[in-house]
Amino acid sequence: MKNYKNEIIIGGLLSVLFAGAIFWFVNHEPDATLKIAIASLAIVIGLIAFVVRLIKRRKDIQNNAPTEDEFTDKAKLYASSKSFFYSVYLWFIIFIFNNSFTNNEEMLGIGILGSSAIYGVLLWYYKSTSDFLSEK
Amino acid sequence: MKNKIKELRARDGLTQQQLANIVGVRRETIVFLEKGKYNPSLNLAHSIAKEFKCTIEEVFIFDD
Numbered sequence: 001m002k003n004y005k006n007e008i009i010i011g012g013l014l015s016v017l018f019a020g021a022i023f024w025f026v027n028h029e030p031d032a033t034l035k036i037a038i039a040s041l042a043i044v045i046g047l048i049a050f051v052v053r054l055i056k057r058r059k060d061i062q063n064n065a066p067t068e069d070e071f072t073d074k075a076k077l078y079a080s081s082k083s084f085f086y087s088v089y090l091w092f093i094i095f096i097f098n099n100s101f102t103n104n105e106e107m108l109g110i111g112i113l114g115s116s117a118i119y120g121v122l123l124w125y126y127k128s129t130s131d132f133l134s135e136k
Numbered sequence: 137m138k139n140k141i142k143e144l145r146a147r148d149g150l151t152q153q154q155l156a157n158i159v160g161v162r163r164e165t166i167v168f169l170e171k172g173k174y175n176p177s178l179n180l181a182h183s184i185a186k187e188f189k190c191t192i193e194e195v196f197i198f199d200d
Binding site: 066067069 | 153156157160161162163164165168173174176177179180
């Protein structure tokens, strides 16, 4: 636990900072509450993922183990190709519902964030299961 | 493809982490290898066989 003290402190402080930012926006920008809450939630989730990754990396370094190898490279490649495939569907759906967006920036932002989220979820899934390799 | 990594590792008294460090991969890769969920590259198969002082065919059993 002592080894991860710094990461936990940094993660905790940043979480408090972002939580404070959310409350500030909610109180000062009531019209944009939902959008800001979603964006803030995405930031907090990203931050948590970053801290978890940092902790794992530190553990790997302590064990003198490589942080990446041929398996993770294959998982990345597979997640990239699949996420491109699913992103095409996402963009198709976005263009179907393009009238629901208030402006083009919002539409593009959701599309780009969605594509990134698809890649992140797929990468996490493939790294933790390896099922994609037994399909072939 | 089946393999005898778990048995050979037990024979030599190696942990998954130790074997991973020796052949230069992550422990998770060894876990997936032992479960038969991951087919290694030729380089990795060679490194593992070399570590156990066996041939690749003795460690990895190919289903016909």
